[in-house]
Amino acid sequence: PKILLVDEPIVGLDPESGRVLWTVQARAGFRHNTLCAGGGRLYVIDRHSGPQADRLKKKGLKDPLPPRLLAFDLKSGRELWRIEDGVFGTWLSYSVERDLLIEAGRVARDALVDERKGMIARRGASGLQVWEKKSYSGPAMIHNDTIFMADRACDLHTGAARGRLHPLTLLPVEWIYARTYGCNTPMVSEHLLTFRSGAAG
Secondary structure: OOOEEEOOOEEEEOOOOOOEEEEEOOOOOEOHHHOEEEOOEEEEEEOOOHHHHHHHHHOOOOOOOOOEEEEEEOOOOOEEEEEOOOOOOOEEEEEOOOOEEEEEOOOOOOOOOOOOOOEEEEEOOOOOEEEEEOOOOOOOEEEOOEEEOOOEEEEOOOOOEOEEEOOOOOOEEEOEOOOOOOOOOOEEOOOOEEOOOOOOO
16 A cells, blocks of 8 residues: 555555545654564554663663554554564564564664664564574564574574585585674665674775
């Protein structure tokens, strides 16, 4: 469907007429990196931001509005399913071809304090969990059957680490790349992976 999305609250607009088709209001707040759409569905995580969560933690208070993962019909805005247990992510990616939704945190020195390690794969149609890796960290950039992360890659279907043959020894090794530091997030396209590492160049 032709839908134009406007964030917080999320508003579905007809891109030709500008008419409001539906509206979804956040309970706590929609994080921008958790908003993704595909396969006729919209996925989003509703949660407090880093500073809000940190204030509650310092006061010794439990978050009265724990994070939740929501799926909506993109055409009507109708809620399809929700998960309220164990939601931690600040990043969502979705593969239309494989119907796999990836929830992750993006731990980095320039990130907010509530970023956590971990990655969970779920079926987009139902929200059912397929696999979980607590040691992984986003961003979760999907390319065909591979997820590229901040310094390594894994299999989209199983979460198993991706391997390659070492160019000199021809022995199998884990697929990794070295990155010191750099503002923002690595980016993946069909044939190119780019990232900043210690220099503006």
